[in-house]
Amino acid sequence: MEAANKNVKTIIEKMTEKYHDWPAKLPFALWGYRTSVRTPTGATPYSLVYGMEAISIELEIPSLRIALESQIPEVDWVQARYEELLLIDEKRLxxxxxxxxxxxxxxxxxxxxxxxxxxxxxxxxxxxIRAPVRDPRGKFKPNWAGPYIIKKILKGGAVQLTDIEGVEFSQLTNLDQLKKYHVR
Structure with missing residues (x-):
């Protein structure tokens, strides 16, 4: 949901000139968001919900599609719409x-x-060293601590470490926080 909010916010920022204009632009931003094709799905959210692509300008200016729909009998129109809704499952799949x-x-x-x-x-x-440690050296503080010895690698990437004297750490360490120490 946060990603959608971020996208709508970006659309509104591009549409507004003053910060207090956004309530008037919100319906247009939402319409644009709902009718644009998403890369992961390859479809618009509107078409996945309603089974057909949205008609925006056609409501005010009759297009061929609207003209054809208005000339067919209501029974035929209902049948055509029903068939479109049956295909919605295929679109969703x-x-x-x-x-x-x-x-x-x-x-x-x-x-x-x-x-x-x-x-x-x-x-x-x-x-x-990931914890934000206050160090007087500032940006010149060390990024790595050790060397330590791996006592045991556990399932899931957890590691039990000991220091050079053999004192075991009380907490486990994640494998992605470690790199091999090479003695010269």
Missing amino acids: AALNQVQLYQRRISRSFNKKVRARNLKDGDLVLKE
């Missing part, structure tokens, strides 16, 4: 398939950047 393909593509892209950490019990490692 196609959108779901598109979302799954999009997620796989994003996952592959992310996994290309993941580095394998070949660490095992007994290795010397450095631990990343």
Whole structure:
């Protein structure tokens, strides 16, 4: 939901000149958001809900589509609309398939950047300092602490560390906070 709010906010910012104009522009921003195609689904939110694309300007200026719909008998129009609604499930399944393909593509892209950490019990490692520690050295403070020894690698990427003297840490460390320490 926050992503949608951010997008609507961006649309409104582009449409308004003064900050107090936004209430008048909100319906247009929402209309634009609901009728624009989403990359993950390959469809508009409006079409996934109502089974057909939105008609905006056609309400004021009759188009061929509106003219044809107004000339057909009501029974035929209802039948055509019913058939469109039957196809909505197919559209939603196609959108779901598109979302799954999009997620796989994003996952592959992310996994290309993941580095394998070949660490095992007994290795010397450095631990990343993530906590905001007040240090008089400012930006020259160290980013890594250690070296430490891996006592045990647990399931899920948790690691039990000990210091050089063999004193065990009370808390587990995440594997992604460690890098191998190479002695020169």
